Amino acid sequence: MTESTVAITEFGFNQLNAKRIEICCDSKNVRSQKIPRKLGFCLEATLKNDIRSNSGELRDRLIFAKVRGD
Numbered sequence: 438m439t440e441s442t443v444a445i446t447e448f449g450f451n452q453l454n455a456k457r458i459e460i461c462c463d464s465k466n467v468r469s470q471k472i473p474r475k476l477g478f479c480l481e482a483t484l485k486n487d488i489r490s491n492s493g494e495l496r497d498r499l500i501f502a503k504v505r506g507d
Contacts, residue, residue, distance in 0.1 A: 442472050450505055457504050463488060464497035473501035 442460070449455040460478055462469035474480075478501035486495040 439472055439475060442476060446476065446503065455505070457502055460501045462499050462501075463490075464499050470499060470501075473503075476503070477507065478503045479507070 446458055449458050458478075460473040462473075464470075464483065480499060481502045482500040484498040484500065487498040488496050490496055
């Protein structure tokens with residue numbers, strides 16, 4: 438998963454001329470949090486009770502971002 442995230446990030450910055458790329462994940466999904474942290478994305482926000490799990494439980498969403506040049 439890390440390799441594909443690197444490829445998508447490079448494509449976004451180099452081909453699409455994106456200025457910012459975000460990765461969002463459930464705060465309880467620790468494995469998903471490791472990918473943006475490993476790639477130098479910064480945790481910018483925690484959105485409280487923003488998403489629902491399959492069981493209907495409200496969960497927090499984490500937003501990681503990388504800005505061109507970081």
